[in-house]
Amino acid sequence: MPADSRLFEKSSPPFRAPKNRFPEDLRRAVRRLEGRPEPLDEAAGLLPFGIAPIDQALGGGLARAALHEIAAASEAEAAAATGFALALAGFSAPARAVLWVAEEMAHRESGAPYGPGLDEVGLAPEAVLVVAAAHPRDVLWAMEEALRCRAVGAVVGEIRKANAVDGVASRRLSLAAARHQRLALLLRARPETQPVAAATRWIVGAAPSPKRALSAVGPSAFAVRLVRNRHGRLGSWTLEWNRAEHRFELAPTHSQPVAAEIVDRPHSAAVA
Amino acid sequence: MSTDRIRRQWREAGGREEREGLAVVGKRGNVERLVAVDAAAEQRGLRGGLALAEARAMDPALVVVEEDAAADARLLEAVADWCQRYTPLVAVDAPDSVLLDIGGCAHLFGGEAALREDLLARLARFGLTVCASIADTIGAAWAAAHFSGPTCVESGKERDCLAGLPLAALRLPEETVAVLARVGLKRIGDILDLPRAPLAARFGGELLRQLDRALGREREPLNPRLPAPSYFTEQRFAEPIAREEDVLATVARLAQRLCGLLERRGEGARRIELALFRTDGAVRRISVGTARPLRDPQTIRALFGERLAALADAWDPGFGFDLARLAILAAEPAPPQQIGLGANDDPAALDELTDRLAARLGSHRVARLVAHDSHVPELAAAALSAQWSTARSENGWADFRRFRAAVALPPRPLRLLARPEPIEAVAAVPDGPPLRFRWRRALHEVAAAEGPERIEGLWWSEDEAPARDYFRVEDVSGRRFWLFRAGLYRDLAAPRWFLHGMFA
Numbered sequence: 001m002p003a004d005s006r007l008f009e010k011s012s013p014p015f016r017a018p019k020n021r022f023p024e025d026l027r028r029a030v031r032r033l034e035g036r037p038e039p040l041d042e043a044a045g046l047l048p049f050g051i052a053p054i055d056q057a058l059g060g061g062l063a064r065a066a067l068h069e070i071a072a073a074s075e076a077e078a079a080a081a082t083g084f085a086l087a088l089a090g091f092s093a094p095a096r097a098v099l100w101v102a103e104e105m106a107h108r109e110s111g112a113p114y115g116p117g118l119d120e121v122g123l124a125p126e127a128v129l130v131v132a133a134a135h136p137r138d139v140l141w142a143m144e145e146a147l148r149c150r151a152v153g154a155v156v157g158e159i160r161k162a163n164a165v166d167g168v169a170s171r172r173l174s175l176a177a178a179r180h181q182r183l184a185l186l187l188r189a190r191p192e193t194q195p196v197a198a199a200t201r202w203i204v205g206a207a208p209s210p211k212r213a214l215s216a217v218g219p220s221a222f223a224v225r226l227v228r229n230r231h232g233r234l235g236s237w238t239l240e241w242n243r244a245e246h247r248f249e250l251a252p253t254h255s256q257p258v259a260a261e262i263v264d265r266p267h268s269a270a271v272a
Numbered sequence: 273m274s275t276d277r278i279r280r281q282w283r284e285a286g287g288r289e290e291r292e293g294l295a296v297v298g299k300r301g302n303v304e305r306l307v308a309v310d311a312a313a314e315q316r317g318l319r320g321g322l323a324l325a326e327a328r329a330m331d332p333a334l335v336v337v338e339e340d341a342a343a344d345a346r347l348l349e350a351v352a353d354w355c356q357r358y359t360p361l362v363a364v365d366a367p368d369s370v371l372l373d374i375g376g377c378a379h380l381f382g383g384e385a386a387l388r389e390d391l392l393a394r395l396a397r398f399g400l401t402v403c404a405s406i407a408d409t410i411g412a413a414w415a416a417a418h419f420s421g422p423t424c425v426e427s428g429k430e431r432d433c434l435a436g437l438p439l440a441a442l443r444l445p446e447e448t449v450a451v452l453a454r455v456g457l458k459r460i461g462d463i464l465d466l467p468r469a470p471l472a473a474r475f476g477g478e479l480l481r482q483l484d485r486a487l488g489r490e491r492e493p494l495n496p497r498l499p500a501p502s503y504f505t506e507q508r509f510a511e512p513i514a515r516e517e518d519v520l521a522t523v524a525r526l527a528q529r530l531c532g533l534l535e536r537r538g539e540g541a542r543r544i545e546l547a548l549f550r551t552d553g554a555v556r557r558i559s560v561g562t563a564r565p566l567r568d569p570q571t572i573r574a575l576f577g578e579r580l581a582a583l584a585d586a587w588d589p590g591f592g593f594d595l596a597r598l599a600i601l602a603a604e605p606a607p608p609q610q611i612g613l614g615a616n617d618d619p620a621a622l623d624e625l626t627d628r629l630a631a632r633l634g635s636h637r638v639a640r641l642v643a644h645d646s647h648v649p650e651l652a653a654a655a656l657s658a659q660w661s662t663a664r665s666e667n668g669w670a671d672f673r674r675f676r677a678a679v680a681l682p683p684r685p686l687r688l689l690a691r692p693e694p695i696e697a698v699a700a701v702p703d704g705p706p707l708r709f710r711w712r713r714a715l716h717e718v719a720a721a722e723g724p725e726r727i728e729g730l731w732w733s734e735d736e737a738p739a740r741d742y743f744r745v746e747d748v749s750g751r752r753f754w755l756f757r758a759g760l761y762r763d764l765a766a767p768r769w770f771l772h773g774m775f776a
Binding site for chain 2: 004076077078079080082083084086087096097104107109111112113114115116117118119120121124125126128129130131132133134138142145146149150152158199204207208209216217218220221222223241243256
């Protein structure tokens with residue numbers, strides 16, 4: 001896939017049905033009333049990873065106007081999950097602001113966003129607005145407010161507290177994301193058991209970086225598991241971050257089976 | 273004042289209404305002395321400054337309470353805040369006075385005498401015994417109020433009315449008054465006609481300065497407790513309001529008035545404060561900031577709506593508010609077209625969002641990342657309140673990128689801990705990266721490491737920190753951390769290691 005079609009440069013304008021397509025118009029109105037997501041091909045857009053197996057599983061790419069949950073595999077891997085989430089946020093809104101809303105506790109425990117490092121994952125620090133909140137409730141409120149704002153491209157909400165996002169709260173976010181055609185990402189410090197109304201759910205951990213030179217740290221690598229997907233298959237992959245081009249790549253299969261084994265894991269195993 | 277405060281407390285706690293005299297005692301030197309007495313005690317001949325033992329002998333039934341200077345100061349400040357209903361220029365004059373500059377305000381209350389009556393009546397209802405006087409100078413008003421002079425010193429008559437008052441009315445230190453008394457100077461009238469030079473030589477410049485101030489020969493500035501706003505407007509209610517909707521409707525109405533004024537002057541508000549005067553005398557102040565000059569009443573109302581929602585139960589309306597005042601504490605020039613175009617403008621939309629978030633969560637909690645020209649990692653970037661850093665500038669990141677490209681700066685972590693956390697680390701060679709380290713009780717085996725990147729401490733600064741050797745390490749499961757050793761190895765007996773950040 002060519003690099004330029006991978007990103008959606010501009011958001012589509014809010015949906016307005018043409019007057020002469022009455023049945024289609026009605027169908028959409030009903031869908032909207034019922035709060036069901038738009039069919040994927042009609043949604044504001046998909047965000048292809050540019051990696052065939054992942055895009056296939058997602059039915060073309062990550063739904064842009066939806067809520068996605070990204071959990072760190074463990075607390076020590078919070079930075080990996082953050083990097084993954086911020087990279088996605090950066091893809092979705094190249095020219096617009098990205099809001100990073102977090103509990104103050106998360107900043108204390110996992111570290112505060114560091115501008116020079118944001119640049120490394122392809123997110124311009126000048127476009128980032130960092131919002132801290134004392135309570136998960138405030139994080140959710142700020143996310144919803146931000147999703148409504150025209151100038152915001154993507155919203156990342158970081159909630160550490162376990163079981164702080166219930167079905168109702170996540171559903172509100174999900175609807176707000178769909179209505180305003182913006183990407184909403186929920187970042188968790190560890191995998192949650194509580195069900196969340198997200199389009200997809202990911203568990204992201206760190207993976208050993210490919211050793212291209214002797215005893216040096218290679219490019220960032222992520223062990224990514226897609227454990228819930230409303231529109232397709234599940235899967236698990238090892239990705240590498242391409243610092244120069246700001247995109248993910250599938251980790252090359254080495255002579256040692258680092259990535260190959262994981263790719264073929266059945267879905268049930270991935271869920272567990 | 274202290275006795276009033278204590279009686280008020282008793283009344284609130286459940287009606288301990290005593291006839292006996294009440295006195296507040298505090299330690300002065302090595303002796304427990306009376307600090308304040310109430311009217312009943314005063315009738316029995318007790319005065320402030322009396323030793324407690326002596327007072328007990330004079331009045332065995334005296335009720336004695338320990339002094340609490342902090343509580344008195346709080347009460348005085350609350351009274352000063354409450355006095356803002358008469359004028360924005362109110363100063364606290366510790367320990368027991370409040371100064372009001374009512375220039376230009378008195379006619380709103382039906383003249384000076386009527387204002388004084390109103391003030392005394394309201395304060396008496398709160399259970400405070402107050403003396404008040406009105407004069408042209410602070411000194412004269414103070415003297416008249418403290419030494420039962422006339423309630424209203426007419427303009428130009430300061431000299432006549434001060435002449436009969438004791439010298440202590442000039443706000444002089446006690447020693448000066450005592451020295452003056454020793455030479456037979458007891459009343460202000462005694463020194464009015466004395467030659468100035470010997471007086472100053474003998475008793476110090478303070479005496480003449482206070483005299484000049486009281487007589488209006490020297491200007492004395494009032495130091496208001498809260499800065500006087502450039503714009504404010506208020507609404508009084510015959511019937512107190514308590515509901516949130518009523519308060520917000522009032523805000524919208526007041527904002528409407530202010531915005532007209534702002535528009536005529538071509539300004540917009542950056543900081544707005546709502547003061548609500550509760551019927552029981554407490555004053556609630558709620559303020560919101562804005563990221564760009566604002567003069568839209570509905571937006572102002574919405575911001576206060578967020579603020580009230582954030583306060584939830586904390587803004588206790590009690591029996592309601594009888595006065596609401598909206599003040600603009602900071603205004604900036606705003607060209608008229610800026611607001612008209614706002615609706616279709618992305619930065620404006622972002623600023624509106626910032627304002628809403630800041631109103632609810634607090635201004636410091638909504639931040640923009642700013643690059644600083646510093647080689648020390650924690651100083652190189654900062655999160656500044658988004659309302660006060662400019663939205664459209666690039667905040668120093670272009671310079672940072674140029675610098676990074678020029679020196680080929682090694683990668684920086686995605687998340688930085690506010691304070692580097694100490695870790696236990698074992699290194700293979702003294703100067704090398706750690707082999708394994710323990711952070712937050714978990715052991716990490718280092719699989720790969722890059723470094724060191726030496727970052728010098730601030731050797732020119734007072735709190736000089738040692739140089740740091742930073743390593744970028746990856747543990748066996750792929751987590752990447754930014755560690756450093758504080759200090760050069762050769763200078764240290766036992767090297768100390770810290771974890772500072774995490775890479776994606």
